[in-house]
Each structure stands twice: as C-alpha cells, then as structure tokens.
Amino acid sequence: MKQLTRRALGPLALASSVATFVMGYFITPPDKVQGELARLVYIHPAQAWVALYLSFGAATIASALYLWPRTRSMVADRVAASAVEVSTLFIGLTLLTGSIWGRPTWGVWWVWDARLTSTAVLGVLMLGYLALRRANDDPQVRAKRSAVFAILTAVNIPIIHFSVMWWTTLHQGATVFTENRHLKIHGSMAWTLLLSFIAFSLDFAWMVRARYRIADREAGQRDVELDAALMARRTESAS
Amino acid sequence: MRLVLLVAQKDLLIERRSRVLLWQVAPFGLMTLVLCGLAVGPNASTQAKLAPGLFYIVLTLVALLVINRASQLESSRGTATSVQILSIDPGAVFLGKALAMFVQLSIVGTALLAGTTVLLHVPLHAAIVTLPVLLLATATLSLAGVLYGRIAASSTNAGTLLPALALPAFAPVLIAGERAFSSLIASGPLARWVWLLGVALAAYACVGLLLYGALEES
C-alpha cells in the first residue's frame, strides 16, 4: 500500500495539475466582473493554502517532533527543512500571482494589505530559516536551532497577522462562501477551485517527498564519508 | 529568581565595565535618528508625523546591536565552556539575560525618545505618556532578542545572520509601538496595541522558558 501510494503520488499530482489547468483555462467561463483575470482564483488561493498552512504546518509539526526527546530523529529535521523549502517557493508564487491580480484590480503591483504583508514577512522568515541552515555545518546543531526557529516563527505568525491586520486591510473578501456560508461561485468554477486545492496539495506532497529523498541521500553520503574518515582515522591509530 | 538576578547582575556589570552601550550603541542610535531627520526633510510637521515610526525603527536597529553584544559575551570558546560547566538552569539564564538587556534597552530607548522629542518635534506630553508602552516594547524585544541571539550565536557569520532572523520577527513590535505612539499623539485607539505587545511578550517568555535549554545544548 505504502509502495503504491509512493508510486502514485507523482502521476496523481501531475494529472490533477493538468486537469486544473484544462478546467481553469478552457472549461470554466470568465467572471462577470473580473473577466479572464478571475482565472487566477484557480491558482492563487490554493498556492496560499499550501504556502501558509500545509507546508508551514508540516514544518512546525516536524520541528516540534524533533525537539521532543522521545520523537527526536533526523527524519523529522529533514521533513521540516524540505517543507520550509517548498513553503518558501509557494510563498514566492503566492506573492507573484497576488501581484499579477493586484495590478489591474488595485492599480499597483504592491499594497500594504494585511494578508499580503504578513505573507511577505513570513517569506522573509522562511529565507532566514534557510540561511540559518546554511550557517551551521554540524547536522545536530543545525537541526536543533532550525527547529527552535521554526517553532518561534509558528508562535509569531498569529502575532504578525493580527498586527498587520489591525494596521490596515485591503484584501479581497471571502471568495468562495458568503457570510451565511452559502457558495458564492457555482458549477464548474466551484469544482475547479476544489480541484486546484487538491492538485496543489498533491504537488506539495510530491515536492516535499522529492526534497526529502535528496536530503536523505545527502545524509547517506555524509555517513559514507564519515565511515571513510573513520577508517582513515583508525588507520592513523593503527600505524 | 535568585539565579535570574545573578545572571542579569553579571551582564550589567560587564556592561558597566566595557561601556559599549554608552560609547558605541547610544551614539549609533542618536546618529541614526539624526540621519532619519535628514532623510525626511526639514518640514517640522512631516518630521512630527513620521517621528513614531522613525523612533521605533531606530530602537529596533539599536536592539540588534545590544542583542549581538549580549550574545558575544559567551561566544569565546573558553568562556562558553566555563559557563557550560557551571550548568546554570537555562530558564534562569534566559530570563536573566533578557532582564539585563531590558535594562540596557530601556535606558537607550528613553534617551532616544528624548532625542526624538527634540529633533523630530514630538509633543512632550505624548513622549512622556508613551514611556510605559516603550518599556513594554523593549521587554518584548529583550525576550525575543535573547532567543534570536542564541540561535544565531556561534554560526558562520553570526553578525549578519542575526538581523536576517530577528528583524522580520520584530515587525509586530515595530507596528504596535509605532501605532501606540501615534495614537498618543493624535488620540487614536491604544488598548489593542498594548494588548498585542503583551501577548507577544507572553509568547516569547513561554517559548524561551521551554526551548532555551535546547538552544544551549546546541
């Protein structure tokens, strides 16, 4: 079953992404008000979901598991690092697609909107996480400091979000549901939107898995190097 | 509590001896404030309008210097080893270092506030009533600063890594401090900003008490 899931993940991610593209670009109608621009709704919210919730959530849980002595393992560290790398990519894409949507809608590429600003701050924090990993050579030191930084960032996110939200907000309101929880969009548009969330989530899972495998192989390579270095060092003591 | 005070006392004694705060950090802060005045132009009303934001930017930059200095105290291998051997409770070290940093930042912050009042034409009453908010902001920066300072310490290029890690996280303190200061000048809402600073302070204190030990072991 595990093997099947592993093998099916890539094709499923690809198929759902292609289906989202076809549905979003060719099948769904343009919006009454926003015209063709509204097609960004099949990309941008799903990217934001992956960037802000799915990947950072995964990184936080993995970091907490690393810090908890009973569940501490380098697997958790690698999952956290992989998720943050993917998160950084998706934050960049979220900001890019948001900007593309904002230019014709708001007339500018960037506004100091609450969600936009907190997403940008989170993006910079993620770059900090990646910088921190590169500034420490020892795997254990790197893992511990990165995990604490990730937890600190997770605690900071709501504070950043509320501070920026109270500061100002311009973002488009709820797109999918009305205040009474009724669907605002219908038919093919709603299904395509749902599909985009599934597709991007699968893309995320596939990318994290791929990045994890690279990290795993790098760690394996380091183990091989360490074994070779151990042999050389032991030879030193034998001679 | 005794250990917290001992650690704080030690850091403050080192500061009293080295006078880094007096001869390096405070002049840097005042010079940055002057540069801010030059950057916004000579119009007094523009300067007064932008003063709260500029003040908190300068305070944040000054905080980075103080954090860097505090984390350098134990950065040499010999000192780090001696302190590790003492095996002091990490929670006490965290709170003690934060307390010492809070005292230092409060002194510099108050001096900078006086400078802002004079140079950027802030009403005196607003500057006085913003002092408690400033103390709350510096307490939050201190708790966060000890954590970020420890995360960056002993890494390659720790001096440049620290701003990359800490500045984005300081954004809420900057926003809340600036908004509260502006509210006191122009009678706006204040409570939510004080509340936000309080929540941030509590969050950093909890994370620090829980995780500073893990950082020390790395």
Added chain:
Amino acid sequence: MAVASLSDVVVTTGSFPLLSGVNLTLESATTYVITGPNGAGKTSLLRLLAGLEVPSRGRGTVLGFDICSTERRELRRYVGWLGHETSFYPDLSPTENLLFAARTTGADVDLIPSALERVGLTHRAKVSLKLLSAGQQRRLSLAWLLVRRPQLWLLDEPFASLDDEGRDLTSQLIKAAQSSGATVVLTSHGALPAETNATSIVIVGGRIVESAT
C-alpha cells in the same frame, strides 16, 4: 569502582571524526594522563568526559550519567574543568568571576579568598581578567577548582603557559586532589613532573592505542 565507561564512542564535527571509537574505563581515585600527537583527540576526549561533546555513535557513562542523553547537563555539575583558553568573563575581575560561578552553583563563597591566595592571585584579585597573563588566567581556573571541589578533575594541558612556580603549584593541587579521592584526568604533550603518579593513556587518530600504569 568505574568513574567513566566508554564503549566505541565516536564524536564528529561535520564529517570529521574527532574520536573514532573510544573504549575506555576510568577507575575512581586515580590519576590519568592522556598523551598523543597534535590532533589525536586528547581535548575532545576530555570534553566528552566533561559532558561537553555529544557522541554520534557508541555509548558511555561518566559519574553514572549517560553522556548520550540530556543527563550530560547534570554531569557537568560534578566536573572541574581547566581548559586551554581564557575561562570566565574577561571584563570581570577574578573575584567577580569566582563569586558569580560560586553563587550560581551553590559553592561556598567563603573559600574564594583562600583559593585566590593559594594560587597566588590575591594581589590581582580585583583587576580585569583581560589584564592578566595567560598563566595567571590558568591559575584562576585552578582557584575555581579549589572552590568547586569536583569529583572529577579534567585538566587540558595544565602545565602549559605556567612558570616553574605555577607548575609546582599545579602539581601540588593535583596531588591534593588525588589524596582527597578525586579522579584526575589530564592531557599532556611533554613530560609530567616526576611526582605525578599517573596511569598513561595514549591516543592516536581518535582512538586509545595504549593504557598502562
């Protein structure tokens, strides 16, 4: 009774093994001298015994504490350390440094004046540590050991940077530690003073190659 027991312990930095599989048992109330060429792993072994290094492979206990777990922190309370580098805080005086160390660890602060006198630092007790010579700074570390009275003394090149008087003093302190029942482990490049009765441990390439009285 074994004070320390190490089994195939590997300590690495990055992908370089500082210790490449150390097997060692240290008995209580015994003095050991670790010798070996530069880069052999003498200081790393001492740091491992002090709970300052995390083994990446193998297992071991020191004074009953598991050095592979968070018990390392607890272990350090019972260990006395004399390192190569400047210890303590350079901006504080010897007295201030010892007071801070004693108060935070619960050691007897009343022992500080006599300890400083014993190591010949009374006249320099109130000047900043950075104004002291390397030898005087090492004497301060010795003074701390006298105040702390640890069960396990770990001394990294204790005779380096010391004049004849300092070497005599260090020898006397080691002998006093031996007679009080403490275990002493020291590293050395050169010959030890003749009166130091120690079991020799030779380390090469991060492994113990010889252990004999």
